[in-house]
Amino acid sequence: MRLSQNVTKTIKTVPKEEQAINAQLLIRAGFVHKEMAGAYSYLPLGLAVIENIKSILREEMNGLGAAEVLMSSLQPAQVWKETGRWDDEVVDVWFKSMLKNGTQIGFGWTHEEPFMQLISRQVQSYRDLPVALYQFQTKFRNELRAKSGVMRGREFIMKDLYYFCRNQQELDAFYAQVQAAYLKIFERVGLGEFTYLTFASGGAFTQFSHEFQTVTKSGEDTIYLNRERRLAVNQEIYSDEVLAQLQLDKTALETVKAAEVGNIFNFGASKGEQMGVYFSDESGQRQPVYLSSYGIGVSRLMGVIAEHYHDDKGLVWPEAVAPALVYLLAIGSKKSVQAADELYNILTERGVAVIYDDRDVRPGEKFADADLMGIPWRVVVSGPKSDHETYEIKSRTDTTLNHLQRDNLVSQLTGIEKQ
């Protein structure tokens, strides 16, 4: 992308109303735009991050054998009434509206019920199960208080995976697979080291649910963490009994703030029974479909990464999610601009995502923006250049300037991109 053609602009000052670091930096660097409390628009750079996170999620979901779908955001009240979750007393985050003819509809805040409804038509026999479906969806939740920038919105992007199967054993096996996949995902986006499997309240169906909590000062949850075992207990279920049950030693626990980046729900046979979604087993008996669901907040993940990876100059994206791998700029003569143009074309042709700062501004401004946007590698072309001379490359996380010949530079960057 040529910056001269980019609509967004970086700003030096933060809107005072934004206190959350993720919102401050994402707004200053031009990644997102706040429409209202709890609702953010994603601009080209922010969307690039979102899409990178989605690509990683997609690979891991496909690896689990799940198929991608896209459910509607508008949801009929009926399916939710079957499980009692239409009631505002039961679920207090509903956005509801109605059709012209008075029919009540809701804006999806999760999709268990609609998915079960869908599955009831596709699944009749034990031969049709198990099935795993996932989607990337904009969820709507009418939170009493939106806060923490993109980390807690009323509208946000979520990856949700649903697994439909025949019995608890099947469910448990998949549940374990997803746990492993989730840990891998957080590893890949750069949060692995700080993210812990956490026991939380299980709701009506099981004693515990599992959350994935990333330790961060700006987190909304308090967890009790055992670093060695890489396990944590959410404050909401913290008690001596629970600790005993999980064989956790109270004295080995650390109290930290954390952000919930993923969660897993085991619904067992409950939804199938409530909604009348059954299949015929090997002996022809009617059995309820078992359900489990697995969420990861994509936009929240972007916020948590921003909270974790920044310094006094701005964002510092891990390569896997950065909106571009390279920030390219030329200084000085027309020759260096020509050389930068060429390099831009070469890298782009090889599939390396480059932000080419071709604006007519002074170098200092370009350096500042490169840092603010947090692009992993900065390449500077200065002075008269030809193929045999060198190009300066610097990592966002380092102050060392290295000089490489063009071929070496290109192959190094191409190599990183392919990882």
Add this chain to the structure above:
RNA sequence: CGGGGAUUGGCGCAGUUGGCUAGCGCGCCGCGUUUGGGACGCGGAGGUCGGAGGUUCGAGUCCUCUAUCCCCGACCA
């Protein structure tokens, strides 16, 4: 939903006990000088003070209502 704070050009802010054409910085436009860490000079454009009502000779400033935003708490199946 309870408590606290806020709302003045695109952004950040100032504006005294009500008083004259509402200021400043950043950004923006033009010209010139600049060009390795957000340059400088000169000249410009841009706000009716969140909204409605009221008090007053006169309201950004006082009163009432209202909207929105932020923070703390509660809530988060």
